[in-house]
Structure formats: C-alpha cells, structure tokens
Amino acid sequence: MSRPGLAIGAAALLVVGLSAPAMAASVPMTLSAPSGPSQGGNTLTGTTTTAVFNANSAVEFQYVGTGAAAACSAVYAAPAAVVVAGTPPVQTAGILAVPAANVRLLSTTKLGITVPATVALAGGQTTAKYNVCVYSGTVTGASGSPLIANAAYSIAAKPVISAISPSTGPALGGKTVTITGSNFPTTAGALTASIGGTALTGISVAANGNSFTANLPAKTAGGPYTLSVTSAGGTVTKANAFTYTNGIVVVPNTAPNTGATLPDIDIQGVGFTNLDFSMTTGATPNDAKSHVYLVDGKYDPTTNSGNKTIGEVAECINVLVVSDTEVICSMNLRSRISTTGTYTTVAARTVADGATTNASTTLTSATAAFTSADVGMSLSVASNTQVPAGTTIVSVTNPTTVVLSAAATATATGVSTTIGPRTAASVTTVNASTGVTAAAPQFTVADVGRSITGTGIPAGTVISAYTSATQVTLSNAATAGGTVTMTIANPVPVPNGTYTVAVISNGAVDVQAGGASEDANYTESIISSGSTFTVADY
Numbered sequence: 001m002s003r004p005g006l007a008i009g010a011a012a013l014l015v016v017g018l019s020a021p022a023m024a025a026s027v028p029m030t031l032s033a034p035s036g037p038s039q040g041g042n043t044l045t046g047t048t049t050t051a052v053f054n055a056n057s058a059v060e061f062q063y064v065g066t067g068a069a070a071a072c073s074a075v076y077a078a079p080a081a082v083v084v085a086g087t088p089p090v091q092t093a094g095i096l097a098v099p100a101a102n103v104r105l106l107s108t109t110k111l112g113i114t115v116p117a118t119v120a121l122a123g124g125q126t127t128a129k130y131n132v133c134v135y136s137g138t139v140t141g142a143s144g145s146p147l148i149a150n151a152a153y154s155i156a157a158k159p160v161i162s163a164i165s166p167s168t169g170p171a172l173g174g175k176t177v178t179i180t181g182s183n184f185p186t187t188a189g190a191l192t193a194s195i196g197g198t199a200l201t202g203i204s205v206a207a208n209g210n211s212f213t214a215n216l217p218a219k220t221a222g223g224p225y226t227l228s229v230t231s232a233g234g235t236v237t238k239a240n241a242f243t244y245t246n247g248i249v250v251v252p253n254t255a256p257n258t259g260a261t262l263p264d265i266d267i268q269g270v271g272f273t274n275l276d277f278s279m280t281t282g283a284t285p286n287d288a289k290s291h292v293y294l295v296d297g298k299y300d301p302t303t304n305s306g307n308k309t310i311g312e313v314a315e316c317i318n319v320l321v322v323s324d325t326e327v328i329c330s331m332n333l334r335s336r337i338s339t340t341g342t343y344t345t346v347a348a349r350t351v352a353d354g355a356t357t358n359a360s361t362t363l364t365s366a367t368a369a370f371t372s373a374d375v376g377m378s379l380s381v382a383s384n385t386q387v388p389a390g391t392t393i394v395s396v397t398n399p400t401t402v403v404l405s406a407a408a409t410a411t412a413t414g415v416s417t418t419i420g421p422r423t424a425a426s427v428t429t430v431n432a433s434t435g436v437t438a439a440a441p442q443f444t445v446a447d448v449g450r451s452i453t454g455t456g457i458p459a460g461t462v463i464s465a466y467t468s469a470t471q472v473t474l475s476n477a478a479t480a481g482g483t484v485t486m487t488i489a490n491p492v493p494v495p496n497g498t499y500t501v502a503v504i505s506n507g508a509v510d511v512q513a514g515g516a517s518e519d520a521n522y523t524e525s526i527i528s529s530g531s532t533f534t535v536a537d538y
Contacts, residue, residue, distance in 0.1 A: 026072070027052055029134065029149040037158035037234035038128075040115030044153075046132065051108035052148040056137040059098040059111070061119050061153070064129040072133035076145040096130075119155055126185070127156045127232065156233035157183035159191070164227055164238070170247030170528065171270040172325060173218035176202075177242070180211045185231050195242045196225030218270045218325055221246035221523065246271075246523055249530035250501045255333060256537050257493035260448070262330040265316060265533075267292065267503065269525060272327050275505055277319035282332055283458030283476045285315045286341035288519075291507040292316035292329050294494065294535075298527055299502045303510040307339050314494045316501070317475075327503075333535055334449050335462060335491040343460050345451045345489035346373075348420025356386045356408035356415055361394070363387075363408070363417070368399035373490050375446035378422035379404060386410045392422055394444075421489035429456050429478035434464070436478070436486075441469035443488075448472075451491045456480030462491065494535050501531045 032045040046059075060079075064070050079095045096118045104112035111134065121128055130153045137145035160181040169175045177200070185191050186205045193200045193214055200214035219225075223243035229236050248269040255263035275290035285291065286308075293299060293312035300310040313336055316329035338344045351369040363379070374393045379402075381387045388406040395403045424442040445466045452463055458476040465473035503525040511519040525531060 026134075026147040026150050029132065029151040031132065031151045031153060034152065035154045035156065035232035036115060038119075038121040038155045040117050040119045040155075042115050042234065044113045044115060044132075045106070046111045046113055046134065046149065046151060048109050048149050053105055053108050053111055053134070054136065055105055056145075057103065057105065057111060057148070058100070058135045058138045058145065059103050059113055060133045060135070061096040061098070061116065061130045062133055063094060063096070064131055064152075070131065072131045072147050072150045074147055075142060076135040076138055076140055076147075078138075078140050121155065121157060127154055129154045154232060156185065156231060158233040159183045159229045159231050159236050161227060161229055161236055161238045161241075164241050167224075167241065168243045168245050169216050170249075170530070171219060171221040171244045172247060172249065172268050173216040173270075175216045176213055177216060178211060178213050179227070179229065181229075182210050183231070183233060184209045184212050184229075185233075191229065191231050193227065193229045195219070195227055196223065196244075197228075219244050220271045245528075246503070246525045247528045247530060248501065248503055248525045250533055253532060254534040254536055254538070255331060257333040257496065257535050258537075259334075262317070262332050262334070264328055264330050265501070267327050267329070267501065268325055269327075269503060270325050271523070272321050272503075273324040275321075275503070277321065277327070280315065280317050280319040280329065281458070281476050282315055282317040282335075282460045282462075285312060285337055285460065286507050286509065288506050288508040288511070290319075291504050292319055292327070293502045293504055293507075294331060294333075294499045294533060295502050296497070296499055298500070299504065299524055301504075301507075301509055301512055302515065306509065307341070308509055311339060311341065312337050312502075312507075313499065331533075333494045335451065335460065336494050337460075343451060344492040345421065346492055348418050351417045351419060352414070354381075354415040354417045355413045356411060358409065358411045359407050361404045361407050362397075362401060363404055363415075364401050366400070370396045370399055370402050372396050372446070374402065374419055376422070376444040376450075376488070377419050377490070380418050381415055382418075386412050386415050387417070393419070421487050423485055423487055425485045426483055427454070427486045428483045429454075429481055431456070431479065431481040432477050433481075434474045434477045436472055436474060438470045439483075443469055443472050447488060449491070451489045452486055453489075454486035455484045456482065457486065463488070496535050496537065499533050499535065500527050501525075501533045 027048050027050045029046045029048050036042045079097045102114035132151045132153045134149040135145040136148050139145045162181040164179050184205045198217050198219050202215040205212040221244045224240040225242050227238045227241035248267050251266045277290050279287050279289040294314040296313050297310050302309045316331045319329040321327050336344045353366045355364045379391050386408050391404050391406045393402045394405050426439040428437050447463045448466050450463050456478045461474050461476040463472045464475040505523045506519045510516045511522050
C-alpha cells in the first residue's frame with residue numbers, strides 16, 4: 001500500500017517495490033542521537049547493519065519510564081489513546097505512534113524519524129526513557145506486523161539560556177563566566193557549552209539547575225560570539241552573547257628607567273603567531289610591522305598633523321614569540337620616543353657661573369650644576385677663551401665640580417659654559433655590523449645607553465656595550481660602511497609614571513578602520529589591569 005509523505009515518481013516506484021526481508025527476530029538500530037528534548041519535534045535517523053526496512057515500516061515510541069529498559073512489543077499494536085492534533089497530552093505511559101508522514105525510508109538500512117510532540121516529560125520528571133520500535137507494517141494482532149528493529153532513546157527538558165555574565169573577557173581566557181537559565185542537568189558531565197565553537201571548561205552546575213559557571217578558554221579576540229549549551233534535552237544557542245577582547249597580562253609590570261640593561265618583560269595574550277615582529281630593533285618604531293609599545297593612555301594611531309594622536313613613548317624591543325599566547329621583549333625605558341616617532345635626546349644646557357683656573361682641568365660652579373650623566377659630554381665656552389675646543393667632561397667629582405679632558409687656558413669666574421652632545425670624529429662603521437671603531441680615543445664607559453647618530457646609523461640606535469676608548473657596540477647594525485663623524489648624546493628617559501603596554505599589529509600612522517592607511521586586519525590590545533606598567537625607581 002502507498003504511504004503519505006513519500007515522493008511520487010520513478011524514485012517512489014523503486015521504493016514501493018521494496019519488500020520487507022524475512023526476519024526471524026528484530027535487529028539493533030543505531031540512532032543519530034541517543035537522547036533529545038522533551039516534546040520532540042527533532043529528527044533522528046535510525047540505521048541497521050542488516051536490510052530490514054521497507055515502504056510500510058511503522059515506528060512507535062514505547063514508554064519505559066526511568067528504570068531499567070523494557071523490550072519492544074513483539075508485534076505492532078495501535079496506540080490506545082487518540083492524539084488530538086495541536087494539543088498533545090503529556091504522555092508517560094503507553095505507545096506513541098509516529099505518523100506515517102514523519103517516517104522516511106532512506107534505504108533498507110536507514111530511516112528518517114521525526115519525534116512526536118507526545119514524547120514528553122510528565123510533571124516533576126527530569127528524564128524519561130523510551131524504546132524506539134520499528135515494525136514491518138501496521139497490521140495488529142499476534143499474526144500482524146512483526147518487530148524488525150529497536151533502539152533505546154531518552155528525553156530531558158531542553159536547556160534554557162537567559163544570560164551570560166560577564167559578556168566580555170580577555171582573549172587569553174582563564175576567567176570565569178556564569179550562565180543563568182533553567183533545565184541545566186546537575187549530573188557531572190551531562191552538560192557541555194561553547195562560545196564561538198570553543199568549548200568551555202570546568203563546568204559546575206548549581207544544585208537547582210538554574211545556572212552554571214565555566215572557565216573561558218583562550219580564543220582570538222573578536223565577537224560577539226554565539227553561546228551554545230548542550231544536554232540530553234538538546235542544544236540551545238544565544239547569538240551575540242560574548243565578546244573576546246584583546247587583553248594581555250604583563251609580568252613584571254614595573255621597572256626603573258635606569259640600569260645597565262633593559263628590563264625583560266613577559267606578555268601573555270593570544271594570537272601572537274599571526275603577528276610579524278621582525279622590525280623591533282628599536283630603529284623603526286613607526287613602521288608597518290607589529291610592535292609592543294609603552295603608551296601614556298590609550299593608544300590612538302589616528303593622524304594628527306601626520307603623527308599619531310596618542311603614540312608610543314617607548315618600544316619593547318627584540319620581541320621573541322614563545323608561543324601563540326606568549327611573547328617576551330626588552331622594554332627600552334632609557335629612550336623616550338617623541339610624538340614624531342623619533343628618539344628624544346637631552347638638549348645642550350648652559351651653566352652660567354663656572355670658574356676655571358689657568359692650567360687646571362678642574363671646573364667648578366657655585367650651584368649644583370653637574371650630574372653623572374655629564375661624563376663624556378662636551379663642555380665649551382663662548383669663543384673658547386678659557387677652555388680648548390673639543391673639551392669633554394672626564395668625571396664628576398661632586399655636583400659642583402667636574403674634571404675636564406683639557407686644562408683651562410685662563411683663570412676666570414662667572415664663565416658661561418655649554419654642556420651637551422659631543423661629536424666623535426673618524427669613527428669607522430662596517431655595513432651590517434654593530435661594531436664601530438675610532439682612530440683615536442673617542443668613547444667612555446659612560447657612553448653605554450647613549451644615543452648615537454651619523455651616516456649609516458639607524459634611528460634609535462644607542463651604544464649598547466663599551467669595549468675600549470676606541471671601540472663600542474651599537475644596538476642596531478650599520479646600514480653602510482665608512483669613516484664618518486658621529487654625534488653622541490644623552491637620551492631622554494621615559495619619565496616615572498603609570499603607562500599601558502599595548503600589542504599593536506601595525507605600527508604605522510592612521511591604520512585604524514577608516515584611516516587613510518587603513519589595515520583591514522589591524523588589531524591592538526585593550527587597556528586592562530593586566531596591561532598596566534609603572535616606571536619607577538623601586
């Protein structure tokens with residue numbers, strides 16, 4: 001006989017032509033899902049390893065309850081109760097037939113089955129069990145349609161999601177979220193959840209089943225992502241539920257702006273392997289590669305007269321990617337970067353009340369005019385009448401007294417002297433090398449950390465090591481070889497204060513959305529407690 005819901009045509013003729021193979025007993029059937037929501041409506045497939053299904057196959061859900069599984073009836077038996085369309089009763093006993101239109105013959109080993117709405121929980125139930133029984137037809141009685149396949153199926157209340165709190169969190173994960181709603185099973189392992197397809201961990205359901213807590217996994221910043229919750233009662237989703245922010249955690253989060261070496265910091269976040277940190281020598285802080293910056297406020301690359309509105313005050317140089325969630329770098333607090341992206345050096349200053357003694361290398365001041373940073377800097381007098389040209393400060397005896405590299409040529413008081421950057425002549429560089437040499441003594445150990453500029457020297461280069469008075473090492477390799485004159489100056493350190501460490505995917509100006517140099521893949525880390533960094537002497 002024909003069955004409602006089957007297609008008409010050549011394919012239908014082929015299906016109708018199938019006949020039920022003779023079976024001595026029913027065979028096990030594997031369902032596509034062993035459980036589902038109360039009140040049905042979901043679709044299952046049932047598969048056997050033996051060809052048993054035909055165009056007349058009938059399916060029933062036979063109630064078992066919550067105890068041990070019972071066997072299907074041996075032959076087809078019509079349901080005792082009449083199901084009123086649209087108002088199915090909560091069914092906790094008896095046989096529930098699947099309408100013929102909701103049974104689809106896919107092959108002789110596979111059926112499609114839509115679960116009836118009458119497969120439902122009764123009041124107070126949290127789960128219920130059914131046998132899914134397939135018969136060769138719908139003829140009742142002892143000689144009627146025999147059982148040909150069977151499977152076990154359970155139902156539970158479908159979970160309900162009301163809210164998630166908080167609704168944002170750092171991309172590196174590790175935070176706890178709380179999901180509220182209802183019908184969350186309290187049995188360990190009976191509930192799973194994910195955000196944007198990434199599974200939550202450490203799920204703990206409240207005793208009343210109305211909420212659960214979970215740990216956020218690490219995930220690339222973005223969203224808002226969909227929250228998905230799955231239990232035996234089915235899967236429910238909440239769209240636009242959670243946003244992963246590009247948060248980072250910096251350790252240590254404080255360092256002084258002095259010291260023989262730059263402080264190394266460890267940054268934890270996510271997505272670092274997708275960033276290009278190949279240009280973090282400190283020579284090009286504003287190039288289009290990825291950078292780690294120290295920022296006074298919230299980083300803002302928007303153009304302001306060609307410069308960043310809020311740019312970096314320092315760069316964390318020589319970034320090393322440890323993993324997708326960790327990088328380390330050296331924070332250069334000794335050299336402040338100006339709003340133009342260049343390194344700031346100490347300008348020459350004037351000491352108005354100097355005193356010289358003829359043939360003496362000592363110079364004094366009535367005020368505390370000198371600091372240890374003056375060692376190696378040039379000292380000059382207008383028209384060079386008291387101090388020979390090219391004189392430098394060799395040492396600082398105390399705040400009012402310094403020793404010069406050349407003796408004064410006259411005794412005088414109230415001498416106005418200028419202290420500032422000095423030039424080093426006949427310094428030889430080698431292309432692609434960090435080593436420089438001088439034909440005559442040019443350097444002192446006090447030059448370590450000082451800015452050095454000249455032909456073939458990348459911007460932002462400092463003297464990183466002192467070998468001798470004629471040889472030092474630079475922080476960046478020279479881009480040309482030759483003998484040139486260089487200028488050595490004291491860099492301006494980053495002032496003490498509280499800043500933010502920011503991981504930037506592109507360090508160029510105006511790369512944000514809508515900018516003149518817009519980068520569609522541009523990202524920057526957010527300001528958070530984990531990204532705060534303090535420059536201090538302690």
